[in-house]
Amino acid sequence: MADYQMTIHKQTIQVTSIEGGLQEGKSIIIVGRIVPDANRSHVILQCGSDSKADIALCINPRYEKGSARVMYNTYKNGAWGSERSTPESPIVKDKPFVIEILVTKEAYKISINGKHLMDYEHRIPVIQVNTISVDQNIKLEFTGYQNSLVVPYKTLINGGLQPGKKMVIYGVPNADSKRVEFNLRHRYGIAFHYLSLFDENVVVCNTYENGRWGTEKRSAAVPFIKGHLFQVKIICNREHYEVFVNGVKVHTYKHRFTKLDDVDVFEVHGQLQLIFVNI
Incomplete structure (x- = not known):
């Protein structure tokens, strides 16, 4: 499973501690949306939770004077440093975004949303960073601190599936992607x-048991766009699976294998950047 050191939160405003500070090779993931009337918002990595820390x-999306951009900066010894900027922002207000650091x-x-925007050189040693804060203009869905995810990807489902179980996946298909595949x-x-x-x-849905594939259920129109962020939710109900892509239900698949608590592995294959998996 993904190596999380932070609890998943569903609050509008959040301050979260990272025990032991940041480590090289790991990623911070922030998923949420900016409220429609916001002019500015921020995601901050800081050295403690004190207001003077x-x-x-500081990642600072701004929506002012008819334009959108992202500013980056460091606050050290009581003063802000020189700002850096990304002239265009991939974060659209009131639309889901994923920031990966x-x-x-x-x-x-x-x-942001699978697109690399900035290499921001360290101005403070990373080991001193132990707190993440997100302001009230961001409706936060969850925050995670994890090892980078690699495809093919496999994780355990503790206790197997139960009715009501939800799996959430964020990713971006490559520009040359041939397939995106999920297996339970x-x-x-x-x-x-x-x-x-x-x-x-x-889209092909199927079940493999007793050494062979069943009858394919094929549906027109792939619900993903190459190079664009997707959110997939797979919900296990009593009679079937439901698949939602970017909030829209796209497929329903009736259970052929009914011993749900025996289903204990989730896999991802294909040509995509896998950002976040919440099982």
């Missing part, structure tokens, strides 16, 4: 196989 990185030896590598597996096969084939523009 040093700020290693990869911690490297030299810099924070900042991506059990010891002897695949209870739910969800495969999007870009070249055919078709």
Whole structure:
């Protein structure tokens, strides 16, 4: 499973501690949306939760004078440093966004919605950074601190599936992607196989058991766009799975393998950047 050191939160405003400080090679993930009437908002990495604490990185989306941009800065020893900026912002107000901050030896590598925007060189040692804060203009869905995710990806589902269980996946298909595939597996096969084939523009759902595939359920129109962020929610109900993409229900698949608590592995395959998985 993803190595989380922070609790998932569903609050409008949040201050979260990172025990032991940041580590190279791990990523901070922030998922949320900016309220429609906001002019500015911020995500801050700081050295403690005190209001006077040093700020290693402030990511500051701004919506002023008819334009959108992102500013970056550091607050150290009671003063702000020189600002850096991204002239255009991929964050659209009232639309879901994902900020990924990869911690490297030299810099924070900042991506928004799967697009790399900035290498922000460290002005404060990363080991001193132990707090994340998000302001009230961001409706926060969750925050995570994790190892970078690699495809093929596999994680355990503790206790197996139960009716009402929800799986949330954020990612971006590559520009040359051929397929995006999700599997819910059990010891002897695949209870739910969800495969999007870009070249055919078709989605294939199926079940693999007793050493063979069942009858394919094929549907027109892949619900993903190459190069664009997606959010997938797979909900396990008593009779079927429901698949939502970017908040819209796109598929329903009736259970063929009904021992839900035996389904204990989730997999991702294909040509995509996998950002976040919440099981």
